[in-house]
Amino acid sequence: MTALIYCPFPDAEAAGSAGQALLEEKLIGCINIGGAIHSMFCWNGAAGSGDEVPALLKTDASLLEQAIARLEDLHPYEAPAILGWPCVGGAATNRWLGELGKGAQNG
Template sequence: MTALIYCPFPDRETAERIGAQLLDERLIGCINIGGPIRSLFVWDGERGEGEEVPALLKTDAAKLRQAIDRIEHLHPYDTPAIVGWPCEASAGTSAWLGQLHGGKSGVAS
């Protein structure tokens, strides 16, 4: 089964660096990095706001917990917002991400 992970990063460079690390470690098959977004939030009882860069990471459900834990370890925020969930995918996508366990794929994201 396929899984997705959503995580905002402080900037594009951080998202690219962490995404590349997870790709090298075969914890994800792809990271889609979006443009800047405006974030409004409550942290430590105070309201805040800022600009962040969202990312959607694609993985195999069997690697979901490990990928989330690794993002949390590499992320520069003290407590990053990382949300992951198993999901249905096309047969081709499922086969591609299932190959994170070993082997190579010619399928692009």
């Protein structure tokens, strides 16, 4: 089964750096880095807002928790918003991302 991870970053450079590390560590198969979005949030009891860059990462469900934990380590925010969930993928996507999970089990 495939999985997705959504995570906003302060900029595309930070997203790319984290994504590259996760790709090299074979924890994800792909990262899509979006254009700037404007975020409004509550942090430490105060309202705030700012521009961020969203990222959607694709992995195998067997690697989801490991990928999220590593992303937390790599992320420049003190407490990054990272959301991950298993999902149903097409046959080709399942084969592609499933190879990541096989490598983790065999490697």
